[in-house]
Amino acid sequence: MHHPSPVTHDIQHATMVWGLLVGMTLCSFYLSTQLAGLRLMSAILTLAILKAAWIAFDYMGLRRTQLGWRLAMGLWLAMVASAIALSCFLPG
Amino acid sequence: MNFASQRVAKPYFIGALALFAGQIIFGLIAGMQYLDGSFLFPAFPFSVIRTVHTNLLIVWLLMAFMGAAYYIVPEEAQTELHSPRLALLTFWVFLIAGVLTILGYLFVPYSQLAAMTGNAILPTMGRGYLEQPLPTKIGIVLVALSLLFNVTMTLAKGRKTSLNIVLVAGLWGLALLFLPAFYFPVDTVKASYSWWWVVHGWVEGDWELILSALLGFILVRMTGVDREIIEKWMYIIIAMTLISGIIGIGHHYYYTGAPEYWIWLGSIFSAMEPVPFLMLVVFAVRMLISRRHEYPNHAALLWAIGTPVMAFLGAGFWGFMITLAPVQYYTHGTNFTAAHGHLAFFGAYAMVSLSIISYAMPHLRGRMANSLRAQRWEMTGFWIMVISMFVIALALTGAGIVTVFLQRMGEHPISFMGVQYQERVFFWIREVAGFTFFSGLVAYLTSFFVGGDPVAAHGATVPRGR
Amino acid sequence: MDTETLTRADTTATQPLPGDFAIWVFIFAELTVFGILFTAYAFARESHLALFNMEQRLLDRQTALANTLLLITSSYAMVRSVLAIRADQIARCIRWLLLAMGLGCGFVVLKIREFAHDATLGITLSHNLFDMFYLSLTFFHFMHVILGLTILASVTLRALGGHYNASSHTGVESAGAYWHMVDLLWVILFALVYVIH
Numbered sequence: 001m002h003h004p005s006p007v008t009h010d011i012q013h014a015t016m017v018w019g020l021l022v023g024m025t026l027c028s029f030y031l032s033t034q035l036a037g038l039r040l041m042s043a044i045l046t047l048a049i050l051k052a053a054w055i056a057f058d059y060m061g062l063r064r065t066q067l068g069w070r071l072a073m074g075l076w077l078a079m080v081a082s083a084i085a086l087s088c089f090l091p092g
Numbered sequence: 093m094n095f096a097s098q099r100v101a102k103p104y105f106i107g108a109l110a111l112f113a114g115q116i117i118f119g120l121i122a123g124m125q126y127l128d129g130s131f132l133f134p135a136f137p138f139s140v141i142r143t144v145h146t147n148l149l150i151v152w153l154l155m156a157f158m159g160a161a162y163y164i165v166p167e168e169a170q171t172e173l174h175s176p177r178l179a180l181l182t183f184w185v186f187l188i189a190g191v192l193t194i195l196g197y198l199f200v201p202y203s204q205l206a207a208m209t210g211n212a213i214l215p216t217m218g219r220g221y222l223e224q225p226l227p228t229k230i231g232i233v234l235v236a237l238s239l240l241f242n243v244t245m246t247l248a249k250g251r252k253t254s255l256n257i258v259l260v261a262g263l264w265g266l267a268l269l270f271l272p273a274f275y276f277p278v279d280t281v282k283a284s285y286s287w288w289w290v291v292h293g294w295v296e297g298d299w300e301l302i303l304s305a306l307l308g309f310i311l312v313r314m315t316g317v318d319r320e321i322i323e324k325w326m327y328i329i330i331a332m333t334l335i336s337g338i339i340g341i342g343h344h345y346y347y348t349g350a351p352e353y354w355i356w357l358g359s360i361f362s363a364m365e366p367v368p369f370l371m372l373v374v375f376a377v378r379m380l381i382s383r384r385h386e387y388p389n390h391a392a393l394l395w396a397i398g399t400p401v402m403a404f405l406g407a408g409f410w411g412f413m414i415t416l417a418p419v420q421y422y423t424h425g426t427n428f429t430a431a432h433g434h435l436a437f438f439g440a441y442a443m444v445s446l447s448i449i450s451y452a453m454p455h456l457r458g459r460m461a462n463s464l465r466a467q468r469w470e471m472t473g474f475w476i477m478v479i480s481m482f483v484i485a486l487a488l489t490g491a492g493i494v495t496v497f498l499q500r501m502g503e504h505p506i507s508f509m510g511v512q513y514q515e516r517v518f519f520w521i522r523e524v525a526g527f528t529f530f531s532g533l534v535a536y537l538t539s540f541f542v543g544g545d546p547v548a549a550h551g552a553t554v555p556r557g558r
Numbered sequence: 559m560d561t562e563t564l565t566r567a568d569t570t571a572t573q574p575l576p577g578d579f580a581i582w583v584f585i586f587a588e589l590t591v592f593g594i595l596f597t598a599y600a601f602a603r604e605s606h607l608a609l610f611n612m613e614q615r616l617l618d619r620q621t622a623l624a625n626t627l628l629l630i631t632s633s634y635a636m637v638r639s640v641l642a643i644r645a646d647q648i649a650r651c652i653r654w655l656l657l658a659m660g661l662g663c664g665f666v667v668l669k670i671r672e673f674a675h676d677a678t679l680g681i682t683l684s685h686n687l688f689d690m691f692y693l694s695l696t697f698f699h700f701m702h703v704i705l706g707l708t709i710l711a712s713v714t715l716r717a718l719g720g721h722y723n724a725s726s727h728t729g730v731e732s733a734g735a736y737w738h739m740v741d742l743l744w745v746i747l748f749a750l751v752y753v754i755h
């Protein structure tokens with residue numbers, strides 16, 4: 001089986017993450033200008049958290065490090081997620 | 093010690109220790125007056141004793157910082173001090189001005205002192221810690237300028253290490269942050285702003301830079317850990333200090349007439365102020381664990397590890413307890429604050445001064461480390477002082493809590509003096525612990541006079557110029 | 559097993575943290591400050607919903623979107639510069655660093671314009687609770703962008719001085735981790751303050 005070289009693989013991966021982040025940003029922006037309501041808000045919530053998690057674990061290099069650091073970041077994301085959730089589930 | 097001019101640090105250290113002893117004696121008198129209101133009254137009222145106690149604290153800490161600077165800057169810059177004679181002259185000016193000021197407090201009524209010293213021309217007197225008459229304040233500025241000139245010139249011609257740059261920058265900040273002391277408007281809100289710029293700006297901002305530079309220096313020397321690692325820690329600790337501490341000043345603005353947003357900003361940012369103190373602990377412990385050799389001065393090691401721990405407890409933990417706006421609403425100005433003030437000032441700035449003295453004095457006296465017997469005296473002094481101070485803080489915290497409940501929360505609040513009476517058991521504990529603190533100080537000072545063979549270096553001393 | 563499979567294909571193995579231990583302590587301290595700020599914002603919004611909703615509508619959402627894209631892309635450039643230095647491509651690493659900084663500067667310019675505009679609208683810390691949070695959060699973050707750019711600049715200078723190579727480049731990784739943090743915080747700020755209303 002053919003393996004791409006490790007650097008090429010990393011570049012492809014980073015580019016994919018970038019594409020996803022941009023996509024999600026545009027998506028949440030678009031939704032927020034067009035619609036309203038609870039369902040939209042939970043969609044945005046999910047997007048925002050996913051986006052944050054992506055950056056943290058991929059760009060920051062936490063994806064494959066020791067459990068302690070991933071746990072710490074997980075806790076932080078949970079904290080932020082609750083802040084966002086609290087904001088989302090209030091009617092606009 | 094590598095440079096002859098570092099010797100000017102010695103009188104500064106000795107002067108600092110003498111004033112420290114004086115501070116404690118006046119603290120004991122003030123504590124006594126809490127128990128017996130007529131003690132030494134009317135010759136020396138409480139307000140005067142208290143002023144002397146706190147002013148001696150500030151003066152001896154400044155003196156120790158200056159001594160530390162004259163010791164460290166040449167060593168780090170790898171060159172002689174620009175002018176040792178100026179440094180020595182400055183010491184005598186500072187000491188004499190300090191002593192005269194204290195005598196003025198003690199023997200001239202404060203209002204008369206103000207009239208005598210030109211307070212009418214530029215009013216600056218009266219705010220806590222900044223009670224000094226105008227000529228003394230100007231003297232402090234001149235002394236600081238002389239120090240800054242001397243160390244900056246030394247730094248300019250020598251090796252520029254990050255540690256040295258941070259230390260000298262910290263000293264510049266110390267001097268600049270003193271300037272609001274000259275601005276004392278009639279408007280009480282504005283007056284309180286400029287007061288906190290000095291007091292908070294010092295202890296929760298600029299002095300933390302000095303604190304981490306001094307600890308960094310001692311740890312570089314005693315552990316042999318790579319300078320780069322220590323400097324990196326120093327930088328992030330400083331960054332965290334400034335990020336939390338600058339806006340954290342808002343914890344003094346609640347309910348004072350300052351805009352309401354300070355309730356949010358002050359609470360949130362000051363709640364983060366313990367973090368740099370915690371980082372100091374992690375830093376010191378990691379450096380000790382990864383040390384490259386055994387340093388023969390165990391007493392200095394004990395001080396260097398004790399300082400961040402006590403600073404974290406006093407500033408970080410006790411500070412956090414009273415820093416959120418809803419808590420300050422009840423605890424403001426109670427003995428809870430005094431508990432925090434004592435433990436933080438002692439744990440951070442008194443102890444770091446004693447650390448650098450413990451490290452440098454043997455060198456200044458021509459040896460690597462004192463005899464084991466002397467070190468035992470010193471370490472005994474360490475433990476007695478630390479434990480006594482802890483008891484003092486607990487007693488004051490107890491008194492603070494009683495005030496909150498009896499005077500500030502209940503259906504039928506009791507008057508101020510009524511509450512004081514209810515709290516006298518805590519004031520007794522404080523005074524007894526104060527005397528044991530004093531005995532610890534005596535043990536500590538004794539260590540300087542205990543003889544015995546100085547400990548020889550175990551071969552693996554820190555190489556010159558590391 | 560050849561080394562390539564060992565280092566890359568083995569996805570289950572844990573890898574050491576990129577960059578310096580100390581920078582990570584710092585990053586987590588910073589994340590905590592912002593975490594507290596975000597939580598405080600959410601609670602304040604909960605108790606002043608009408609005010610927040612009204613004020614949020616006035617924000618310049620287009621600029622915020624542009625800023626988000628700028629930072630995300632800048633972060634991508636940062637990833638590329640770390641990958642480049644790992645592959646010992648110093649010139650490429652520097653080019654990506656410069657791009658990352660350029661995009662960061664773009665953020666700064668847009669943000670300054672936004673602040674200037676806010677000032678003309680009479681938005682101040684004392685104006686109301688939302689403005690207090692909005693200004694403190696965005697200004698505090700803005701200062702972090704400046705700090706991040708300073709760190710990137712110093713790393714770029716060191717890279718130009720030939721300090722980094724494939725086997726020693728902790729500085730680049732540390733700067734990268736910090737820069738990603740700045741980005742991460744903005745992404746949440748964007749969602750929380752500009753989008754959700």
Ligand code: HEM
Pocket residue numbers: 220295296343344362363365366403407408411412413414415416420423424425426429432433434436437440441
């Ligand atoms: C080494 C560092 C510190 C020292 C030496 C120190 C010292 C003091 C002193 C002496 C006071 C009383 C001032 C007065 O006369 O009214 C004070 C007040 C206060 N400190 Fe600190 N402090 C330090 C760090 C901190 C930290 C880190 C926090 C917060 C986490 C904090 C929170 C407070 C608060 C809220 C007050 C006001 C108390 C009141 O007005 O009742 N301090 N501090």
Ligand code: HEM
Pocket residue numbers: 116119120122123126142145146149429430431433434437438442522523525526527529530
């Ligand atoms: C060891 C015995 C000590 C005793 C008995 C003592 C006693 C006192 C007393 C009675 C006060 C006045 C409190 C008031 O205004 O109600 C005071 C204030 C103060 N003392 Fe001490 N003290 C001692 C040691 C120290 C030490 C070692 C330090 C610092 C290194 C220190 C720092 C301060 C400060 C900063 C204040 C002002 C606190 C405030 O206003 O909240 N004291 N002390």
Ligand SMILES: [Fe+2]
Pocket residue numbers: 292296340341343344
């Ligand atoms: Fe403060």
